[in-house]
Amino acid sequence: MEEQSIHLFFFITLIILLPSGCTALDTISANQEIKDGNTLVSKGEMFELGFFSPGKSKNRYLGIWYKKISYGTVVWVANRDTPITDTSGMLKLSRQGNLEILSGGNPMVWASNSTVSGGSNNPVVVQLLNSGNLVVLNKNKMIWQSFDYPGDTFLPGMKFGKDLVTGLQRSMTSWKSPDDPSVGVYSNILDTNGYPQSLGRMGQVLKGRFGPWNGLGFSGFPIEKENQIYATEFVINEKEIYHKYELKSSVVQRVVLTWDGKTLILQWIERTQDWIVYANAAVDTCDRFSLCGPYGICSINKHPPCTCMQGFEPSNPEEWEASDWASGCIRKKPLDCRNTNGDGFWKLAGVKVPDTRRSWYNVSMTLRECEMACKKNCSCTCYTSLDIRNGGSGCLLWLDELLDTREYDVNQDIFIRMAASELEGVLDSESGFNKKKRILIAVLLTSSAVPLLFAVAYACRKIKKRPNMKRQGKWYAHDEKNTSLQMAHLDDLEFFSLNDVARATGNFSDFNKIGEGGFGPVYKGVWEDGREIAVKRLSETSQQGLDEFQNEVICIAKLQHRNLVKLLGYCIHQNELILIYEYMSNKSLDWFLFDETRSLTLNWAQRFNIIHGIARGILYLHQDSRLQIIHRDLKAGNILLDGDMNPKISDFGLARTFVGHDTTIKTKKVVGTYGYISPEYAIHGRFSIKSDVFSFGVMVLEIISGNKTREFCHGDHNDNLLGHAWRLYKEGRSIELMSGSLQASCVIAEVLRSIHVALLCVQHHAEDRPTMFSAVLMLVSERALPEPKQPAFFNEERCHKPESLPSVNECTITLLYAR
Numbered sequence: 129m130e131e132q133s134i135h136l137f138f139f140i141t142l143i144i145l146l147p148s149g150c151t152a153l154d155t156i157s158a159n160q161e162i163k164d165g166n167t168l169v170s171k172g173e174m175f176e177l178g179f180f181s182p183g184k185s186k187n188r189y190l191g192i193w194y195k196k197i198s199y200g201t202v203v204w205v206a207n208r209d210t211p212i213t214d215t216s217g218m219l220k221l222s223r224q225g226n227l228e229i230l231s232g233g234n235p236m237v238w239a240s241n242s243t244v245s246g247g248s249n250n251p252v253v254v255q256l257l258n259s260g261n262l263v264v265l266n267k268n269k270m271i272w273q274s275f276d277y278p279g280d281t282f283l284p285g286m287k288f289g290k291d292l293v294t295g296l297q298r299s300m301t302s303w304k305s306p307d308d309p310s311v312g313v314y315s316n317i318l319d320t321n322g323y324p325q326s327l328g329r330m331g332q333v334l335k336g337r338f339g340p341w342n343g344l345g346f347s348g349f350p351i352e353k354e355n356q357i358y359a360t361e362f363v364i365n366e367k368e369i370y371h372k373y374e375l376k377s378s379v380v381q382r383v384v385l386t387w388d389g390k391t392l393i394l395q396w397i398e399r400t401q402d403w404i405v406y407a408n409a410a411v412d413t414c415d416r417f418s419l420c421g422p423y424g425i426c427s428i429n430k431h432p433p434c435t436c437m438q439g440f441e442p443s444n445p446e447e448w449e450a451s452d453w454a455s456g457c458i459r460k461k462p463l464d465c466r467n468t469n470g471d472g473f474w475k476l477a478g479v480k481v482p483d484t485r486r487s488w489y490n491v492s493m494t495l496r497e498c499e500m501a502c503k504k505n506c507s508c509t510c511y512t513s514l515d516i517r518n519g520g521s522g523c524l525l526w527l528d529e530l531l532d533t534r535e536y537d538v539n540q541d542i543f544i545r546m547a548a549s550e551l552e553g554v555l556d557s558e559s560g561f562n563k564k565k566r567i568l569i570a571v572l573l574t575s576s577a578v579p580l581l582f583a584v585a586y587a588c589r590k591i592k593k594r595p596n597m598k599r600q601g602k603w604y605a606h607d608e609k610n611t612s613l614q615m616a617h618l619d620d621l622e623f624f625s626l627n628d629v630a631r632a633t634g635n636f637s638d639f640n641k642i643g644e645g646g647f648g649p650v651y652k653g654v655w656e657d658g659r660e661i662a663v664k665r666l667s668e669t670s671q672q673g674l675d676e677f678q679n680e681v682i683c684i685a686k687l688q689h690r691n692l693v694k695l696l697g698y699c700i701h702q703n704e705l706i707l708i709y710e711y712m713s714n715k716s717l718d719w720f721l722f723d724e725t726r727s728l729t730l731n732w733a734q735r736f737n738i739i740h741g742i743a744r745g746i747l748y749l750h751q752d753s754r755l756q757i758i759h760r761d762l763k764a765g766n767i768l769l770d771g772d773m774n775p776k777i778s779d780f781g782l783a784r785t786f787v788g789h790d791t792t793i794k795t796k797k798v799v800g801t802y803g804y805i806s807p808e809y810a811i812h813g814r815f816s817i818k819s820d821v822f823s824f825g826v827m828v829l830e831i832i833s834g835n836k837t838r839e840f841c842h843g844d845h846n847d848n849l850l851g852h853a854w855r856l857y858k859e860g861r862s863i864e865l866m867s868g869s870l871q872a873s874c875v876i877a878e879v880l881r882s883i884h885v886a887l888l889c890v891q892h893h894a895e896d897r898p899t900m901f902s903a904v905l906m907l908v909s910e911r912a913l914p915e916p917k918q919p920a921f922f923n924e925e926r927c928h929k930p931e932s933l934p935s936v937n938e939c940t941i942t943l944l945y946a947r
């Protein structure tokens with residue numbers, strides 16, 4: 129019965145969508161036409177072509193959009209600058225092979241200008257391919273294709289770059305607004321001056337560089353270079369220069385330049401019927417073109433971010449001090465090019481190479497030849513390898529001042545020309561080590577002297593001293609350098625007065641206290657307009673609390689995701705430090721999951737939704753921006769639930785940022801919660817995104833079983849929850865792990881899949897665990913999963929009965945770890 133009604137539903141929908149007498153064609157021939165209301169559908173039904181009106185607009189445009197998935201998401205528009213104002217539009221193919229859009233008032237709205245060479249005897253057709261490409265064919269020979277004229281979307285199979293024979297430049301241009309597909313202000317272009325590089329522009333202004341191709345990828349684009357999802361290609365020869373990517377699996381991705389200037393790689397997630405951001409180009413301060421001026425280096429880990437290259441000093445020290453770095457740096461000692469041994473080169477390791485518009489290259493030269501070539505030419509300022517694969521090959525040299533260099537986690541070194549005398553000075557002071565190594569040695573020396581007290585400070589938590597609180601809207605810290613960091617983040621937030629907050633919380637009354645967060649009590653509050661808030665107040669006692677408070681601000685102020693709890697504002701008044709969040713009416717996941725009665729109200733669909741939400745929240749933290757974040761204290765207690773039971777990750781007091789691909793960080797201070805901590809972190813103090821993956825796996829098993837990992841106890845063996853899940857899995861009885869209360873609501877395939885993914889996440893070795901990205905994909909796809917290996921910590925020495933366990937055990941612990 130139910131199935132029948134579904135069929136009926138689809139039948140009715142189709143009748144409404146497709147006007148009568150129209151069946152889905154993918155091809156029309158000469159002198160045939162497509163009227164407004166009719167469409168072409170590609171063979172695999174992936175794409176559809178027809179007339180549409182974007183957003184709130186009433187104008188009609190001919191475009192191509194997704195059909196099978198994400199119905200109506202437009203990927204290409206023909207007449208983007210010449211809209212039709214009524215429904216009289218039609219697409220027609222002329223006998224000569226010209227694709228024309230006509231409308232009542234305006235006989236030729238748009239034309240492809242394609243023609244068949246050598247007369248029109250051979251029949252022409254226009255066909256919409258399943259790749260999203262609209263092609264005009266003449267006896268199977270392509271005479272025109274929409275892929276040559278991209279708009280704001282770059283699809284797999286498209287070329288991005290320049291045809292050197294015809295001069296055709298294939299670039300991306302943004303829409304004006306979501307309602308207007310005409311050419312907007314933003315564009316991405318493969319610039320072929322000097323060594324080709326991909327540039328992002330706003331009008332004529334250069335906004336950022338995704339960097340030139342280095343053999344593996346664009347050196348400034350944060351994507352996994354080797355991956356299972358797509359293959360990239362960069363071709364450079366006398367005829368053409370282009371970049372292209374092809375999907376390797378059934379994953380659906382597109383690159384889009386949004387109307388407000390963001391370049392995003394989006395990926396379709398079938399289960400949630402939504403696009404997620406797979407990668408986001410140009411997201412941090414150092415992505416702003418030439419922020420640090422000529423010969424400056426931008427580094428996102430430093431405050432301020434700009435420094436001069438070795439042998440250079442600020443050209444205008446006053447401006448530089450005032451954080452205006454645009455005029456950059458100048459040489460301390462002039463070059464002496466005419467003297468054969470007058471100049472040498474200084475190596476700068478791990479960089480996104482400088483702007484290449486004034487550069488010269490040769491693909492077959494070696495690095496040694498490159499050095500000679502640079503030395504011989506007095507305008508040469510720097511050289512490097514063109515292709516960093518296999519130890520490096522090719523030669524790239526710069527003939528102008530070096531602009532837009534940034535420290536970056538790639539295996540690319542550049543060699544900067546400087547006076548030999550300057551170079552001696554540098555070598556003496558560095559004694560052969562680069563700066564990083566020196567710092568590392570300093571750290572090692574210090575830490576072996578005071579092993580228990582020294583904790584390495586990373587970008588995310590730097591302030592060591594208690595700040596002197598806020599004066600007239602500014603937060604002063606003893607540690608001057610970090611002040612700007614603090615304030616920069618607070619600037620994004622709304623400021624509330626202590627009076628307002630006190631009124632909202634009934635003067636912080638115990639009655640309104642709803643919990644104890646990482647660094648102090650949490651209160652429920654209500655603004656005068658009725659909006660509910662949660663108020664976290666830093667207890668005045670501890671340094672740790674202060675650190676975590678600051679950490680929370682830094683990590684979460686700029687993050688926005690529906691699966692992260694939202695920070696609404698802050699209040700600083702004399703000794704009070706207060707953060708204000710959106711209020712979560714269903715408290716936290718542990719409050720539901722581990723309570724006998726409340727857990728009954730949590731059915732499978734809700735739990736599965738929670739698993740997904742958490743996964744997407746973590747994925748966002750790990751890879752959305754280049755300032756990626758490791759949470760370090762993921763547990764059911766830190767997952768809050770809103771009124772619709774949507775999960776939101778909270779408590780960033782222990783989180784750390786990391787940069788690029790260097791994702792393993794070592795610490796002497798192990799913080800986290802027993803039962804959720806991965807072995808490499810607990811034992812060796814090494815944490816990475818894979819430690820969060822481990823905690824995620826533990827949570828999934830808890831969500832499915834309804835048992836706390838640490839309190840789990842089985843009559844027959846000493847295995848904990850992970851061990852028990854593993855044992856059942858090996859015996860093919862995984863389904864027995866599921867809480868009995870889910871019997872009525874569960875979808876067995878989903879439960880089994882979730883358990884399987886969880887077991888992959890809690891494997892002993894970090895490198896065996898999937899990334900969060902793979903975990904999300906595994907949860908939604910139907911493909912076979914790899915076999916998990918034995919989990920970590922599957923056995924407890926003593927098996928506790930829940931009632932015998934002291935209740936303080938759920939607290940976040942801090943372990944100082946000495947080696």
Ligand SMILES: *[C@@H]1O[C@H](CO)[C@@H](O)[C@H](O)[C@H]1NC(C)=O
Pocket residue numbers: 239240241
């Ligand atoms: C076709 O040619 C006309 C006239 O030269 C021009 O205005 C129009 O932009 C061309 N169409 C395309 C798609 O390039």
Ligand SMILES: *[C@@H]1O[C@H](CO)[C@@H](O)[C@H](O)[C@H]1NC(C)=O
Pocket residue numbers: 490491492493497
């Ligand atoms: C590139 O370098 C190779 C080897 O030095 C040389 O034979 C070749 O002519 C150079 N090509 C160009 C275009 O300069």
Ligand SMILES: *[C@@H]1O[C@H](CO)[C@@H](O)[C@H](O)[C@H]1NC(C)=O
Pocket residue numbers: 488504505506507508527
């Ligand atoms: C340096 O090399 C570039 C590129 O080959 C060339 O255009 C320029 O004339 C050379 N300059 C000198 C002084 O040799």
